[in-house]
Amino acid sequence: MKKACIRVLVCAVAVVLWVSGLSGCRITDDKDGNRSRETSETAAASTSAPTETTKTTTVTIPETTPEATEAVFEYTWKPHVFSQIDRETIGSEAEQFFFDLVDAILAGEESVLCADxxxxxxxxxxxxTYFPPYYHVVSDLTYADGAYRIKYRVGAEEREKMLLDFARRIETLIEWADLREDDSPTIRAVKIYRMYSERIVYDYHAINTDAITDVSTYRGLMELQGICQSFGSAYAYLCLQAGVEAATVSGLSTENAHEWTILTLDGKYYYADPTWESGNKGRGLRYFGMTATQREWNGGYIADEYNVGYSNDFWGREISVTDETFAPLWEAVEVTEFLEEDGVLRVVFERADGSVGEFEFR
Structure with missing residues (x-):
């Protein structure tokens, strides 16, 4: 096993629980830029006991019609999302099986064909991450005769409600980000980042208890609560929903482990950390658009050993995250203006010393 932060999946008492193998950590900033670190051991995602059902229900996601405004970002929930990084490392055939599995779950089917x-x-x-309700509605998959049989955790009616509620929740979060149809991927990424980091609440109970606690992507989206592994993956998921290429990254320091997000903007890679940004209630942009060096400086996470995506086979040393386009924002303790006009998003911010800076997103 390579020396890196390896995510693992554990089965216990016939209930599938997603376990990150990470330590939760959070930086709390005050307006003056002073920082204090919280670290802990992560917990697994908790779900109710499995319940089998024979009823087949197809979940139909209702389309919403935005107000007739030229700049409105027309959006409905997309069940099929997958990062380019994982497509290249896990493979497009596995991606297609994943999409087939998602479709089978939405249709309430009991099995799905699988070539391998x-x-x-x-x-x-x-x-x-790519289908956050998965472990909350499915308890197990068993393989036989070229297909996986799906064992559901909840009955058909409850499952349908959960999936509809999830779709509406994602649509609401995207609406809160105030995206426009002509926004660039970069502007969409920072709008979602601001929206999400100012709303999420770190779950200190989850990191201070031995009890199994839900720290899933699903909870990070539905309840806006969790720890770093909830928020890093949830932000990536929202970006993918808005057409912004994103994936998760985990890293280790000498003291703890942490999880955040990697973005692809204008063909270049950047790191973003909504968990740390939430330490200042999402008022700044200090952890958006980080390079590998800046990420390592903020937390001591060893850049060469970052675990990028979910293949457990793609590491920080294999990827270049060096562009400093967003370097001025690393001092943005508090954003005071966030104004968009003619395709340009202008940000005015205060630094820790009280001086004022500006940055334009295009």
Missing amino acids: KKFRWDLDLALG
């Missing part, structure tokens, strides 16, 4: 049994295991760590 290993696809399910290749996807183990990705299922709960």
Whole structure:
């Protein structure tokens, strides 16, 4: 096993629980830029006992019609999202099986064809991020005769409600980000980052208890609560929903482990950390658009050993995250203006010393 932060999947008492193998950590900033670190051991995602059902229900996601405004970002929930990084490392065939599995779940089907049994295991760590309700509605998959049989955790009616509620929740979060149809991927990424980091609440109970606690992507979206592994993956998921290429990253320091997000903007990679930004109630932009060096400086996470995506086979030393386009924002303790006009998002911010800076997103 390579020396890196390895995410693992554990089965216990016939209930599948997603476990990150990370330590939760959070930086709390005050307006003056003073920082204090919280670290802890992560907990697994908790779900109710499985319940089998024979009823077949197809979940139909209702389309919403935005107000007739030229700049409105027309959006409905997309069940099929997958990062380019994981597509290249896990494989497009496994990705297609994942999409087929999602469609089967939405249709309430009891099985899904699979050309290669290993696809399910290749996807183990990705299922709960790219389809966040997965571990809350499915308890197990068993393989036989070229297909996986789906064992549901909840009955058909409850499952349908959960999936509809999830779709509406994602649509609401995207609406809160105030995206426009002509926004660039960069502007969409920072709008979602601001929206999300100012609303999430770190769950200190989850990191201070031995009890199994839900720290899933699903909870990070539905309740806006969790720890770093909840928020890093949830932000990536929202970006993918808005057409912004994103994936998760985990890293280790000498003291703890942490999880955040990697973005692809204008063909270059950047790191973003909504968990740390939430330490200042999301008022700043200090942890958006970080390079590998800046990320390592903020937390001491060893850049060469970052675990990028969910393949457990793609590391920080294999990827270049060096562009400093967003370097001025690393001092943005508090944003005071966030104004968009003619395709340009102008940000005015205060630094820790009280001086004022500006930055334009295009």
